[in-house]
Amino acid sequence: MNTLFFLIQQTMFFTIPLLIVAIGGMYSERSGVVNIALEGIMIMGGFCSILFIKMMENNLSGQVLLILAILIAMISGALFSLLHAYASINLKADQTISGTALNMLAPALAVFLARMIQPEGVQQIQFKNTFRIESVPVLGDIPIIGDMFFKNTYLTTYLGILILIVATVVLYRTRFGLRLRACGEHPQAVDSVGVSVYKIRYAGVIISGALAGLGGLIFVVTTSTNFNATVAGYGFLALAVLIFGQWKPLYIAGAALFFGFMKTISATYSSIPFLFQIPITGYFYKMVPYVATLIVLIFGSKRSQAPRAAGVPYDQGSR
């Protein structure tokens, strides 16, 4: 039973950042801007917020510090994503290239700044993790469910679930959501009724930036105590989750959960007695999430329904 609780808790650690970043990517791609820069934005959000934690950790700790760091991560992610928005919306640049540039810029900037700011030019940013919640009051005492979802957890887990619910409502039940979806399918139609395609697309990219930045922070905080200018390809994995999730919030949640579970197996196989006994080398367990994603994509891509206008710059003249 303890193994099961442990597995579920671990799965949440891996799932939540994937979920948040993939939902972020959904906002951007549903508005018609392909956002391959998620990885870079995660790194930037992680860098700014972890640096903030590092600087403030003598004065603040626990949930207050975490909430402030969340804000920093979202703001820095949103600001960084503006580079992508400006290039792909105003300048009609190739969105893949601009995204790739951001993915290259973020780690370089993070390493450079960390080494310039920190004494002795250290690249890693060490921080104290004071954010873990041993047990949520009241809810943590519920048998079984309490063990599964309300013990050994982070505030961000519930934030992730909130973001999922909000995304579902916004996308399907609000005027903004309708306009967002329309921009990704047929921007000319949106423009023809007097709504600015540029504004909606900016909103989509900025929201995706804020969420990706947040995902970067959550990934680092829940999996380690130092930041080394990388999020281990999580931004790219989130892209795969987005495609596997068919650009729909609930499907994305399912995909993220699937992938989070695979990642858990690969990271913790040695503490699962059943798996540890199988004579397979650890390298193959490390491949499991990536191979699983590929297999899923092989069966899911034939009927793939990407937003039709994703990746196509909007040109008013071609209406």
Add this chain to the structure above:
Amino acid sequence: MSKQGKEKKKVDSNRKLLSLNLTDKLSGPISSVVAILTGLLIGLVILLIANPSNALSGFSWILTGALSSPQDMGNIFYYATPIILTGLSVAFAFKTSLFNIGASGQFILGAYGAVLVGVKLTSLGSVHWIAALIVSALFGAIWALIPGLLKAYRNVNEVISSIMFNYIGMYLVNYLVRETVYHQLTNRSLPVAQTANLPTLGLDRLFPGSKISAGILIAFAVGVLLYIVLNKTVFGYELKACGYNRHASRYAGINEKKCIVLSMVIAGALAGLGGGLLYLAGTGKYIYVQDVLAPEGFAGISVALLGMSHPIGVLFAGLFIGYITVGGSYMQLSGFKPEIIDIITAAIIYFAAFSLLFRSMLERLRFKKEAEHR
């Protein structure tokens, strides 16, 4: 207007059109140069913010550090060789409008293939290095074949599948190195036999002390070969046609699935060869067993973009990146971290993404001129 006047005007207009045609052809290189200058400017601004008093000396290292000694000049070619190959790989796939972000995985598979042959097949003698290079290209090709097949037959986005293959390849090579060519003490691959190292062809005497080898000549030759394939053969024409419009090319009787697979396979072979050339350069380079993706694959994306996906452009772009990398290694002397080079490269790529804007500006200028002329 007299007849003479008309004639004169006609000659005039021809001359003007000629010059306009020239600017059209040059718009690619010009926009790359503009991107480079803007990227360098960004680098200078960052240096000025980080440390104003040393910024100028640091910046001059970037610009001229690579010319400090023959050794440095030789090393430009050493650094350029693998990224020219991965750059050609990415550029070649671009021609069929495939984005080969998986060059990193193909590169490390190729490196492993070369090291494996280099360590194990020591009885090959003088053709040892050639065999190792062929195997490196083969391994890279195999690693790109699967994403190519998935794209052609299952509509799997090649960007995502090749990213997955980067990680799978990294772990696979870690495993294979440990199983076959492992040196426990240093946690890396065994040294390859002397016969597996690339010949230097006297280049090391031209640039004494540098890490240059025949690899750079192979890279140049491959670049020229790709230029010929893409521009002078039916096969190259078909690949490009598939890139412009899959449906139209199918209508024209081109097998577009075959084009996609072949384009990926060739791209993979190029990246794999890049891995072989780097790890057989005779400079004591080993494959370390660590969970880090090969950066050369991603540098290849920069090189391809900067070179406007043109094989010859890629050669120059690779040399340029090699040039500022060597210069950047001197940055420590001015108290800066060499990562500034990565920032500058990224900034250059960001501005290279605007080439469309730049081209349309040139075009607008041309229309204006033509309109005035009429």
